[in-house]
Amino acid sequence: MKMKYMLSASALSMVMAVPAMAQTEIEFWHAFTGRLGELVAEQVETFNASQSDYVVSATHKGNYSETLNAGIAAFRAGEQPDILMVFEVGTATMMAAKGAIKPVYEVMADAGADFNSEAYIGSVKGYYTSNDGQMLSLPFNSSTPVLWVNRDALSGAGIDPNVDMSTWEQVGEVLDQLKAAGHDCPMTTAWQSWIHLENFSAYHDTPFATKANGFEGVDTKLALNSPAQVAHVSAMGEWAQDGKFIYAGRRNEGGANFRAGECALFTESSAGYAGIKAEATFDFEVRPLPYWEALADEPQNTIIGGASLWVMEGQTDEEYKGVAAFLNFLSSPEIQAKWHQDTGYLPITTAAAELTKEQGFYDANPGTDVAVIQMTAKAPTSNSKGLRLGSFDQIRGIIDEELEAVWSGDKDAQSALDSAAARGDELLRRFEQANR
Amino acid sequence: MEKRVTFKGLWLPLLLVLPQIVITAVFFFYPAGQAIWQSLFIPDPFGLSMQYVGLGNFEYLLGNSYYRASFVTTAVFSILVTVVSMGIALYLAVLADRLIKGSGVYRTLLIWPYAVAPAVAGVLWLFMFNTRVGVVTWYLGVLGYDWNHVLNGGEAMGLVVVASAWGRISYNFLFFLAGLQSIPKSVIEAAAIDGAHFWTRFRTIVFPLLSPTTFFLLVVNIVYAFFETFGVIHTITSGGPQQSTTILVYKVFSDGFVGQDLGSSAAQSVILLVIVGLLTIVQFKYIERRVHY
Numbered sequence: 104m105k106m107k108y109m110l111s112a113s114a115l116s117m118v119m120a121v122p123a124m125a126q127t128e129i130e131f132w133h134a135f136t137g138r139l140g141e142l143v144a145e146q147v148e149t150f151n152a153s154q155s156d157y158v159v160s161a162t163h164k165g166n167y168s169e170t171l172n173a174g175i176a177a178f179r180a181g182e183q184p185d186i187l188m189v190f191e192v193g194t195a196t197m198m199a200a201k202g203a204i205k206p207v208y209e210v211m212a213d214a215g216a217d218f219n220s221e222a223y224i225g226s227v228k229g230y231y232t233s234n235d236g237q238m239l240s241l242p243f244n245s246s247t248p249v250l251w252v253n254r255d256a257l258s259g260a261g262i263d264p265n266v267d268m269s270t271w272e273q274v275g276e277v278l279d280q281l282k283a284a285g286h287d288c289p290m291t292t293a294w295q296s297w298i299h300l301e302n303f304s305a306y307h308d309t310p311f312a313t314k315a316n317g318f319e320g321v322d323t324k325l326a327l328n329s330p331a332q333v334a335h336v337s338a339m340g341e342w343a344q345d346g347k348f349i350y351a352g353r354r355n356e357g358g359a360n361f362r363a364g365e366c367a368l369f370t371e372s373s374a375g376y377a378g379i380k381a382e383a384t385f386d387f388e389v390r391p392l393p394y395w396e397a398l399a400d401e402p403q404n405t406i407i408g409g410a411s412l413w414v415m416e417g418q419t420d421e422e423y424k425g426v427a428a429f430l431n432f433l434s435s436p437e438i439q440a441k442w443h444q445d446t447g448y449l450p451i452t453t454a455a456a457e458l459t460k461e462q463g464f465y466d467a468n469p470g471t472d473v474a475v476i477q478m479t480a481k482a483p484t485s486n487s488k489g490l491r492l493g494s495f496d497q498i499r500g501i502i503d504e505e506l507e508a509v510w511s512g513d514k515d516a517q518s519a520l521d522s523a524a525a526r527g528d529e530l531l532r533r534f535e536q537a538n539r
Numbered sequence: 540m541e542k543r544v545t546f547k548g549l550w551l552p553l554l555l556v557l558p559q560i561v562i563t564a565v566f567f568f569y570p571a572g573q574a575i576w577q578s579l580f581i582p583d584p585f586g587l588s589m590q591y592v593g594l595g596n597f598e599y600l601l602g603n604s605y606y607r608a609s610f611v612t613t614a615v616f617s618i619l620v621t622v623v624s625m626g627i628a629l630y631l632a633v634l635a636d637r638l639i640k641g642s643g644v645y646r647t648l649l650i651w652p653y654a655v656a657p658a659v660a661g662v663l664w665l666f667m668f669n670t671r672v673g674v675v676t677w678y679l680g681v682l683g684y685d686w687n688h689v690l691n692g693g694e695a696m697g698l699v700v701v702a703s704a705w706g707r708i709s710y711n712f713l714f715f716l717a718g719l720q721s722i723p724k725s726v727i728e729a730a731a732i733d734g735a736h737f738w739t740r741f742r743t744i745v746f747p748l749l750s751p752t753t754f755f756l757l758v759v760n761i762v763y764a765f766f767e768t769f770g771v772i773h774t775i776t777s778g779g780p781q782q783s784t785t786i787l788v789y790k791v792f793s794d795g796f797v798g799q800d801l802g803s804s805a806a807q808s809v810i811l812l813v814i815v816g817l818l819t820i821v822q823f824k825y826i827e828r829r830v831h832y
Binding site for chain 2: 178199202352496505510
């Protein structure tokens with residue numbers, strides 16, 4: 104299937120490259136395989152067929168980290184692509200690389216393209232804009248964490264499947280009931296650092312790091328060991344000790360347990376939709392991510408995960424015009440709405456969200472709008488705009504290690520988070536030094 | 540008496556060693572020189588700027604308790620991999636050497652795992668010990684043991700050692716078997732006639748005569764455990780939990796390619812270079828003396 108797509112994509116670009124001599128080739132490196140890879144190839148084909156000035160050639164360069172490394176190595180060799188897909192934790196690395204990247208707003212202005220950053224959803228673009236509101240990279244695939252519920256598991260344990268689980272206090276009671284009913288896996292999670300610390304902090308309007316989560320400078324320090332986060336991790340740690348929270352792994356290993364019907368509750372990205380819908384043989388439901396009533400009267404917005412498209416420096420003006428046209432094409436309501444509905448990723452523009460609503464997608468697929476509402480209900484604050492921390496991929500690894508120590512009972516929440524902050528700060532100082 | 544073949548003149552010998560020198564220069568001296576140079580700087584990932592820090596990278600590393608712990612992890616890991624893979628290989632080789640019928644089949648089967656790439660071996664073992672769907676995990680559960688290498692550092696170490704040693708057993712087996720077969724039968728037979736039992740013969744004749752092979756394998760296996768086990772660790776544990784399986788070479792990768800901290804990564808490569816150099820010197824100066832050729 105993939106091969107067929109690649110063949111047809113390359114055949115298409117060859118056919119199109121021959122007659123029009125003036126066609127400019129735009130290189131686009133991405134990190135998608137499988138179904139997502141096919142959908143990207145489809146977008147590119149549609150763009151190539153829609154006009155005759157530019158040909159986008161998309162290349163898969165491995166997973167997120169590998170794609171970023173490929174981009175860095177190519178830049179050092181002077182052979183960088185026009186567009187590079189970088190996951191959200193690589194944002195600070197890319198931003199700091201002035202001279203290697205060309206901000207999207209500049210690309211658009213230089214190309215004289217029609218571009219209005221107001222059209223993009225605030226909490227999606229916020230992650231990728233500078234402090235003065237200029238868009239640096241184009242959000243591509245963005246998702247946000249939600250609570251997935253196995254309704255059959257709840258009824259099986261004698262719990263009303265419509266039980267209110269807006270707050271962690273309420274979730275705690277449900278976990279008690281599930282455990283009492285002899286359930287083996289009341290709750291599991293994917294992406295623990297992203298959901299239970301990064302998003303937790305934004306959702307409770309608490310800083311994750313100083314300097315507005317790193318937006319205001321590289322001299323930022325982690326603040327993830329404040330009382331709010333300690334309270335949450337501490338509660339999770341107790342649940343882990345009591346067998347109410349089952350830890351499956353750092354990435355989305357827990358997804359297999361949930362989709363197999365083993366776990367009742369599952370905190371995971373909204374983009375888990377496609378997989379859960381395809382595999383789950385039970386009645387499932389999407390709920391907003393819970394918050395602690397003891398810590399906040401009502402939740403702030405959650406932040407995103409996923410990737411954005413960075414434009415690399417050192418290309419011709421003609422190529423930048425093509426890049427601007429392609430990025431505008433990707434942001435168009437029809438393309439975005441289709442992407443949002445096909446993948447479960449968030450729409451990046453308000454127009455695409457409106458179009459999806461008009462098309463009746465949310466009515467036909469209840470719960471698919473939970474993530475959109477959760478992201479957009481409130482205007483983001485400096486604590487909930489996103490994170491901009493150097494070496495963040497590695498800092499997440501450190502956080503994972505420390506959280507694992509809490510789940511296994513080796514450390515208490517306070518000392519684990521203190522240690523995570525201290526070790527993470529060391530890496531932030533290295534990053535600061537490298538980008539002075 | 541030693542027999543020496545000597546070439547006359549200077550140019551022919553130079554010409555003959557030239558390819559090797561060129562290969563070493565291009566693939567070893569040049570990159571090693573670059574690593575030493577880079578270890579004195581903190582560069583940004585894109586190579587746009589560099590800051591000279593002298594020995595700052597080394598100071599930073601040695602002041603980091605996790606980096607120091609990584610030395611111990613590496614030592615434990617390398618010793619375990621070497622001992623396990625060489626011990627089992629020697630045992631199997633001795634058994635296969637005694638076989639009269641069907642030894643070819645055993646040999647062929649024992650050599651197979653060597654053809655499996657480390658990363659693939661890692662995935663195979665990971666599947667068997669997967670905390671949710673692993674066959675072995677399931678049987679351990681039946682026996683009442685809750686296997687979880689995701690959270691338990693000791694179990695994680697055990698798993699990466701077994702996965703790394705597994706493919707290596709084949710390689711060691713081949714060399715041990717060849718070594719055993721090159722021991723003159725007459726010596727062993729003479730000892731047998733004198734009434735020496737199998738174990739005595741093994742201890743006093745076979746093992747000492749096998750020592751050149753053992754020494755060679757020791758060097759090769761330690762180098763393997765240091766450098767080539769990356770794939771296994773990357774696929775099974777990614778260095779976790781809590782860095783309990785982060786060996787030095789894995790840390791070079793994770794700091795360089797996950798953290799984009801090329802200065803620290805280069806400094807670690809230099810340290811690794813020095814360690815392997817020292818290890819080789821120790822092996823050839825002290826252990827080789829005990830080897831009977």
